[in-house]
Amino acid sequence: MQRRGLIRRESCPDRRGSDVVLTAYGRAAIEGAAPAHVAAVRQTFIEVLTPAEVATLAAVSRRVMDHLTASGEAGATPRAS
Known part of the structure; x- marks a missing residue:
């Protein structure tokens, strides 16, 4: 990925x-791939669930995110490229 210019390493x-x-090139690559990725996830994952299962998945996801947020582990601070 580094050779392709998608990422770079910086000293910790x-x-x-x-x-x-x-x-910036890596971000553009993600943005370009996103529509096809979202469509594939929707087709192979979301569309096979019932509305009740989607609601359960959303509730479980919120619970996990609330826990991660409370513990300070939810996501990293993005850096400018």
């Missing part, structure tokens, strides 16, 4: 390794 502030940062 604590000097224990490297951070991987998405480049």
Whole structure:
């Protein structure tokens, strides 16, 4: 991915390794792939569930995200590319 220009490595502030940062080209690649990816996920995952199952999945997802948010583990702070 680095050779393709999708990501770059930056030194970690604590000097224990490297951070991987998405480049503008990498972001454009994700944005270009997103519509087909979303369609595939919808077709193979969401469309096979009943409305009740989708509601259950949403409730479980919210519960997990609430837990991660409360513990400070929900997502990373994105850096500018």
